[in-house]
Amino acid sequence: MPAQAGIQPSANLQMFFKSWIPAFAGMTDFCRASLTIGRVVYSKKEHKMKTRFAGFEPIRHDRLIQEQRHDTYKSKHKLVEPTVCPQCGAVYHEGRWQWLAKPAQAHEEMCPACHRIHDELPAGYVHIGGDFFKQHRDELLHQIANQEAKARAEHPLERIIKIANEDDSIMVTTTDIHLARGIGEALHHAYQGELEFHYNEQENLLRVVWER
Numbered sequence: 001m002p003a004q005a006g007i008q009p010s011a012n013l014q015m016f017f018k019s020w021i022p023a024f025a026g027m028t029d030f031c032r033a034s035l036t037i038g039r040v041v042y043s044k045k046e047h048k049m050k051t052r053f054a055g056f057e058p059i060r061h062d063r064l065i066q067e068q069r070h071d072t073y074k075s076k077h078k079l080v081e082p083t084v085c086p087q088c089g090a091v092y093h094e095g096r097w098q099w100l101a102k103p104a105q106a107h108e109e110m111c112p113a114c115h116r117i118h119d120e121l122p123a124g125y126v127h128i129g130g131d132f133f134k135q136h137r138d139e140l141l142h143q144i145a146n147q148e149a150k151a152r153a154e155h156p157l158e159r160i161i162k163i164a165n166e167d168d169s170i171m172v173t174t175t176d177i178h179l180a181r182g183i184g185e186a187l188h189h190a191y192q193g194e195l196e197f198h199y200n201e202q203e204n205l206l207r208v209v210w211e212r
């Protein structure tokens, strides 16, 4: 895992998480209670899960409800519209980054996804492993690529940064926590297996583990 010293969680990011899970919005105590429930449910794995990722809390994946879309590496100032990303060509228009034709006159600023790629600071980490994975590696990689293509076509900020080989497993890093979640859910939907979410609220990072 790369050094995380550069990430300073802003109030916006905190708000992002709260709005991401509407049931938790403004309900900090309830949020903590739910995380506690999550731990009880996962008690058999608690030790393993806790030692696996320092600073991350396990979250029940079925608790993650429809989220709103926000930038996760948001510009500190309000972007002028239109702004175009010189790296990927995404256009900031009507309050969000979109795939649009380059406007004749546009400000230039790197989009949050290109920024994360440049800084090598992923928002999502998806660990994928297990015997089934080993036997169906190509098929699963194809599934992951499809998932990214779908997400990216609609949401320019949802991209895979890289897929790293780790012994018999892989680590997929993403520019956005929604894509990390989406990859985990797609694999779980298609092949069942075990799916875990671990959230670092302070730094707004999501670790997803899928194994089969």
Ligand SMILES: [Zn+2]
Residues within 6 Å of the ligand: 085, 086, 087, 088, 089, 090, 110, 111, 112, 113, 114, 115
């Ligand atoms: Zn970009």
